[in-house]
Amino acid sequence: MSKRPIPEATVGRLPVYLRALVEMAEAGAATVSSESLAGASGVNSAKVRKDLSHLGSYGTRGVGYDVAYLIHQVRRELGLTQHWTVLIAGVGNLGHALANYKGFTERGFEVVALVDSDRNKIGEIVNGLRVRDIADLPRIVREHDVAIGVICTPGSVAQEVADDMIEAGIRSILNFAPALVSAPKGVSMRKVDLSVELQILAFYEQRKAALAAVKGGKAADMARA
Amino acid sequence: MSKRPIPEATVGRLPVYLRALVEMAEAGAATVSSESLAGASGVNSAKVRKDLSHLGSYGTRGVGYDVAYLIHQVRRELGLTQHWTVLIAGVGNLGHALANYKGFTERGFEVVALVDSDRNKIGEIVNGLRVRDIADLPRIVREHDVAIGVICTPGSVAQEVADDMIEAGIRSILNFAPALVSAPKGVSMRKVDLSVELQILAFYEQRKAALAAVKGGKAADMARA
DNA sequence: GTGCATTTGTGACCGTTTTCACTAATGCGC
DNA sequence: GCGCATTAGTGAAAACGGTCACAAATGCAC
Numbered sequence: 373m374s375k376r377p378i379p380e381a382t383v384g385r386l387p388v389y390l391r392a393l394v395e396m397a398e399a400g401a402a403t404v405s406s407e408s409l410a411g412a413s414g415v416n417s418a419k420v421r422k423d424l425s426h427l428g429s430y431g432t433r434g435v436g437y438d439v440a441y442l443i444h445q446v447r448r449e450l451g452l453t454q455h456w457t458v459l460i461a462g463v464g465n466l467g468h469a470l471a472n473y474k475g476f477t478e479r480g481f482e483v484v485a486l487v488d489s490d491r492n493k494i495g496e497i498v499n500g501l502r503v504r505d506i507a508d509l510p511r512i513v514r515e516h517d518v519a520i521g522v523i524c525t526p527g528s529v530a531q532e533v534a535d536d537m538i539e540a541g542i543r544s545i546l547n548f549a550p551a552l553v554s555a556p557k558g559v560s561m562r563k564v565d566l567s568v569e570l571q572i573l574a575f576y577e578q579r580k581a582a583l584a585a586v587k588g589g590k591a592a593d594m595a596r597a
Numbered sequence: 598m599s600k601r602p603i604p605e606a607t608v609g610r611l612p613v614y615l616r617a618l619v620e621m622a623e624a625g626a627a628t629v630s631s632e633s634l635a636g637a638s639g640v641n642s643a644k645v646r647k648d649l650s651h652l653g654s655y656g657t658r659g660v661g662y663d664v665a666y667l668i669h670q671v672r673r674e675l676g677l678t679q680h681w682t683v684l685i686a687g688v689g690n691l692g693h694a695l696a697n698y699k700g701f702t703e704r705g706f707e708v709v710a711l712v713d714s715d716r717n718k719i720g721e722i723v724n725g726l727r728v729r730d731i732a733d734l735p736r737i738v739r740e741h742d743v744a745i746g747v748i749c750t751p752g753s754v755a756q757e758v759a760d761d762m763i764e765a766g767i768r769s770i771l772n773f774a775p776a777l778v779s780a781p782k783g784v785s786m787r788k789v790d791l792s793v794e795l796q797i798l799a800f801y802e803q804r805k806a807a808l809a810a811v812k813g814g815k816a817a818d819m820a821r822a
Numbered sequence: 823g824t825g826c827a828t829t830t831g832t833g834a835c836c837g838t839t840t841t842c843a844c845t846a847a848t849g850c851g852c
Numbered sequence: 853g854c855g856c857a858t859t860a861g862t863g864a865a866a867a868c869g870g871t872c873a874c875a876a877a878t879g880c881a882c
Contacts (some may be wrong), residue, residue, distance in 0.1 A: 381839060387796040391775060405859065414777045417859095418841060425861060433860045434848035450796050451803030458795070469694035475775055475792040481799075520798055543805065544798040550616065550700055552639045560801045562794050567700040569787050570683070571612040571675050573745055573769040574706075576785045578676030580768065606869060630829065642829095643871055650831055658830040659878035 378449070381417065382423045389420070390446045396440050405436035411552045452480050459485045459518045459542070461533050462525035463503050464491050466548055470522060471498045482517040489529075513540040520544045527551030534561075602809050603674070605646045611671055613638045614645070618668045630661035677705050684710045684743045684767070687750035688718050688728050691773055695747060696724045710740040714754075731761065738765040745769045752776030759786075 391414035396404055405542065406424070410417040424437070427449050431437045447453055458481050460467050470476070471483055486498055487506040496503045504512060512518070521537040523530050523545060530549035537545060544560045547553050550568075553562045617637035621629055631649070637650070649655065652674050656662045672678055683706050685692050695701070697707055711723055712731040721728045729737060737743065737795040738818045746762040748755050748770060755774035762770060772778050780786045 379839075383797055383800050384793070386800070387790070387793040388777075390796075392777070406861095407859080412777065414779065416841080418843095419839090422840085422862080429861075431848070431860045432848065434850095434858050436859065442662055449800070451799040452796065454803075454859060456795070456799055457687050465694035465697045469690035470791070472690045475793065476795065479792050481792070481795050486759075489778070492759065519802060520770065520795065544802045546794050546798060552613075554639065558805070560798055560805070564789060564794055565612070565789070566695070566698065566789070567704050567706070568609070568612040569771050569789055570681070570701065570745065571615075571677065571704065573610055573771060573785055573787055574676040574681055575608050575674070576609070576680075577744060577769045578679075580783070584675070604869075609843060631831095632829080641871075643873095644869095647832080647870080654831070656830050656877070657878065659828050659880095661829065 376426075378426045382426055383450075385413070385415065385419075385423055386446055386450055388415075389423070390443065390450070390452075390546065393439055393443045393446065395563070397443060401439050403432075403436040404439050404442070406431070454480075456481045456520060457484045457516050457518050458482060458520045458522060459487065459512065459516070459537075460522045460524055461487050461506060461537070462523060462549075463488045463490075463496065463498060464524060464526075467522075467524035468498060470548075471501065472525060481520070484518065485512050495520070510534050510540040513537075513542060518542055520546065523547045523549050523553070525549050601651075601800065603651045607651050608646075608675075610638070610640065610648055611675055613640075614648070615668065615671045615675070618664055618671065619802065622664050622668060626664050626769075628657075628661045629664050629667070631656070634662070643658060656706065657781050679705075681706045681745060682709045682741050683745045683747060684741070684762075685747045685749055686712050686731060686762070687748060687774075688713045688715075688721065688723060689749060689751075689764075692747075692749035693723060695749060696726065704782070708746070709743065710737050712737065724730075734761050735765040738767060743767055748772045748774050748778070750774050 379418060389409060392409060393404070394509045396412065406420040411520055413420070424442070427445055430445055432440055458476065460471055460483060463471070463486050467486065471486055476483060483499070483501065486501050486503045487509060488494060488503050489506045493503050494505050514584040521542040521544070525533050527550045530547060530551040530553050534545055534547070534553045534555060538559055541560065545553070545555065545562070547561065547563045548566070550565055553561065553563070598695055614634060615705045617634060618629070621637065631642040631645040638645065652670055655667055655670055683701065685696055685708060688696065688711050692711065701708060708724070708726065711726050711728045712734060713719060713728050714731045718728050719730050744767070746767040746769070748758055750758050752775045755772060755776040755778050759770055759778045759780060763780060763784055767777070768783065770778070770780065770787070772786065772788045773791070775790055775792060778786060778788070
């Protein structure tokens with residue numbers, strides 16, 4: 373399976389389609405057209421069809437897609453038919469929030485361990501898990517067969533923590549720390565920076581103000597996946 | 598100012614350059630080459646030069662860019678020379694974390710108000726701010742001249758909250774709720790979905806596993822801004 | 823002042839992503 | 853079975869973004 377490569381842009385949208393599809397299934401819909409799936413996902417229908425065509429020909433012309441079947445195919449493609457174990461490093465405000473985040477569990481991601489380097493936090497119980505010493509990472513990763521590491525530490529130690537994770541065998545890392553983290557080939561790395569998003573909004577907000585000052589109120593807006 | 602449009606992709610990288618530049622300035626660097634800024638930002642130097650060229654010709658051939666001056670220009674371009682007021686709707690785990698997040702304040706974003714619809718949360722003090730009733734949004738927005746709204750509610754009420762924000766005059770929204778939120782023209786909307794990132798990681802992790810099973814371990818990795 | 827090493831700024835090229843427009847299925851009404 | 857409305861799938865075109873490679877500018881050594 374997994375013959376031809378699925379475009380990166382498509383991969384980024386599959387989770388969005390999946391959520392829309394699940395909601396539709398819960399609402400009792402049996403089939404869905406590319407048009408209505410597009411509407412529920414905030415994209416246009418041509419994109420939906422192209423994206424889904426990368427998974428195979430799962431639609432029926434004149435009818436649409438079978439919701440349940442498409443959910444299954446998307447989940448299979450994303451690898452969500454298996455259980456994923458997640459470890460969170462850094463139990464500050466954000467780490468706390470993520471440890472308690474219901475959205476992860478709902479989608480098949482189980483937070484199995486929390487680590488920190490702060491003696492005051494080690495031992496604390498968060499969402500039923502005891503915070504452990506980051507020094508025990510190798511053992512913890514082995515114990516729980518951790519697949520994905522999430523970095524919620526301050527930026528200053530993010531690279532160090534990532535190195536420890538990789539050393540311990542983790543091959544996928546999601547970085548929330550505001551710092552550049554590099555990883556060797558074979559390790560997947562993604563970054564989410566909360567303040568970057570605000571700065572981008574500020575840019576467009578400022579531009580709107582500038583345009584409004586010149587013209588009569590030609591507002592420029594933008595949205596993304 | 599702001600003549601020709603700056604590409605969206607460039608706007609997304611400016612905050613990254615900015616952070617790297619600020620770190621360099623703190624380390625005492627007076628000038629920086631596109632090569633070293635690229636290294637510190639995780640991109641290649643050609644991209645840095647193209648990106649910066651959109652702001653104007655602020656470099657000196659043979660020398661590089663003046664760090665302090667470039668910081669000023671990037672901040673100006675992003676609109677960070679002004680103070681931005683932020684309101685957070687939904688004081689759950691994530692809302693709590695964001696209200697306490699130092700990274701916002703450091704970059705000129707001040708959280709000036711917290712709102713929720715839950716009677717048990719209204720009145721609670723978070724990071725020195727009293728949580729107020731979301732019904733008072735119009736008054737709160739006027740009082741504090743709120744520029745940016747952040748949605749941290751459950752997905753089910755995200756659209757409703759966004760509508761309230763827009764009604765109250767907010768024109769830039771950052772949505773953390775796992776739901777599609779649509780907004781009229783003139784309102785900027787960005788979305789961050791924590792679980793989407795994990796799902797993307799799962800996809801690549803699964804593909805690595807599939808490839809490793811077939812070949813000898815040709816791992817496919819990926820990274821993004 | 824000359825020559826050289828450095829580094830920006832940018833035009834040209836290339837790959838990816840999006841959009842368009844059309845064809846080919848399919849189901850339904852009759 | 854026929855015709856029609858609907859909708860997936862897809863090649864072609866356009867837009868966008870990234871990379872390359874080089875000319876132009878600069879500072880420095882001497």
